[in-house]
Amino acid sequence: MRDEQKMILRDGAALPAVGYGTYKAAGEEAVAAAYAAGYRYFDTAAFYGNEEAVGRALRRYPREAWQVATKIWKTELGYDRAWASAEESLRRLGVDYVDVLLIHWPKRTPDDPDWQRLDRETWRAMEEMRDQGMVKTIGVSNFLPHHLESLFVTANVPPAIDQIEFHPGYLQAETVDFCRREGILVQAWSPLGRMRLTGHPLLAELGEKYGVSPARICLRFALELGVMPLPKSSDSRRMAENLDLFSFALEPSDVERLRGMEETGWSGEHPDRERVIL
Numbered sequence: 001m002r003d004e005q006k007m008i009l010r011d012g013a014a015l016p017a018v019g020y021g022t023y024k025a026a027g028e029e030a031v032a033a034a035y036a037a038g039y040r041y042f043d044t045a046a047f048y049g050n051e052e053a054v055g056r057a058l059r060r061y062p063r064e065a066w067q068v069a070t071k072i073w074k075t076e077l078g079y080d081r082a083w084a085s086a087e088e089s090l091r092r093l094g095v096d097y098v099d100v101l102l103i104h105w106p107k108r109t110p111d112d113p114d115w116q117r118l119d120r121e122t123w124r125a126m127e128e129m130r131d132q133g134m135v136k137t138i139g140v141s142n143f144l145p146h147h148l149e150s151l152f153v154t155a156n157v158p159p160a161i162d163q164i165e166f167h168p169g170y171l172q173a174e175t176v177d178f179c180r181r182e183g184i185l186v187q188a189w190s191p192l193g194r195m196r197l198t199g200h201p202l203l204a205e206l207g208e209k210y211g212v213s214p215a216r217i218c219l220r221f222a223l224e225l226g227v228m229p230l231p232k233s234s235d236s237r238r239m240a241e242n243l244d245l246f247s248f249a250l251e252p253s254d255v256e257r258l259r260g261m262e263e264t265g266w267s268g269e270h271p272d273r274e275r276v277i278l
C-alpha cells in the first residue's frame with residue numbers, strides 16, 4: 001500500500017485511507033462484495049444491528065487481512081454498560097478483538113446533565129479494554145472540541161479518532177482543525193452527504209473537469225484534507241468507484257472552492273441539539 005493510501009494514527013496503528021460504511025448496507029453479501037472490491041476497513045456499530053452479518057462476511061477471510069470498527073451507543077455510556085456493550089459487540093462480530101472502538105455520541109440526550117461523567121467513565125473502561133488487548137485503537141464519534149476537552153481531563157490515552165459528519169457543504173471546520181492540532185484522525189461519515197448533494201453545480205463542474213463522478217470528487221476532497229472517508233454503497237460497481245481515488249488529485253484552487261461551498265446537505269444531527277428534520 002502506498003503511503004497516501006494509509007492513515008497513521010497517533011497510537012501507531014495504520015488504517016487504509018478509505019473505509020467501507022456498513023450502515024443500512026450491510027447484508028453479509030454486501031460486506032463480502034466490499035471485501036472483494038478491495039475494502040479492508042469496515043465501519044459498523046452496535047446501533048446498526050448488523051454486527052453479526054458483518055462478522056460472518058469478514059470471518060471468511062484471514063483476521064489479519066481486515067480491520068473492523070464498532071461503536072458504543074449513547075444509551076450504553078458509563079463504565080459497566082460500556083464493558084457490557086463492547087463484550088456483546090465482540091460476541092456478535094465473532095472476534096476476540098476489534099481494531100477500533102468508538103463512543104458513538106458524547107451524550108444520551110442533548111440536555112443530559114451527566115454527560116461529562118458518563119463519557120469519562122466510558123473512556124476509562126475503553127482504556128482498560130485496550131490494555132487487555134480486546135481493542136486496538138480507541139476513539140470517539142460526533143465529539144466537538146468541548147466534548148473532547150472534557151474527556152482530556154481524565155483520559156490517560158487520548159482518542160486517536162473522531163468520526164464526524166463531513167462532506168462538501170458541511171465541513172465542521174472547527175472540529176477538524178482542533179483534531180488536526182491534537183493529532184486525532186478525522187473520519188468522515190456520510191462523506192457523500194448521503195447523496196443529498198447530487199446535482200450540486202460545483203460538484204458537477206469539477207466532475208466534468210477531472211472526468212470523474214461527483215461522488216469521487218467528494219471522497220478525494222476528504223483525502224486532500226487528511227480526512228478518512230467511509231462511503232457506503234450496496235452496489236459493487238459504486239463500491240469500486242469509491243475506492244478509485246488515487247489516479248487523480250484536486251488542484252489546490254478547487255479544494256478551496258469546495259471549502260467555500262455554502263452549507264448544504266447537513267443530516268440534521270448534532271450532539272448538543274435535538275435532531276432537525278430537514
Ligand SMILES: NC(=O)c1ccc[n+]([C@@H]2O[C@H](COP(=O)([O-])OP(=O)(O)OC[C@H]3O[C@@H](n4cnc5c(N)ncnc54)[C@H](OP(=O)(O)O)[C@@H]3O)[C@@H](O)[C@H]2O)c1
Nearest residue numbers: 021022023043141189190191192193194215231232233234
Ligand atoms: N458515527 C455516526 O454517527 C455515523 C452516522 C451515519 C453514518 N455513519 C457511517 O458512515 C457511513 C457512510 O455514511 P452514509 O451511509 O450515511 O452516507 P454516504 O456514504 O455519504 O452515502 C451513501 C449513499 O450514497 C449512495 N452512493 C454511494 N456511492 C455512490 C456513488 N459512487 N455514486 C452515486 N451514489 C452513491 C449510496 O447508494 P447505493 O448503496 O445504492 O450505492 C447511498 O444511498 C455509514 O454507512 C456508517 O458506517 C456513521
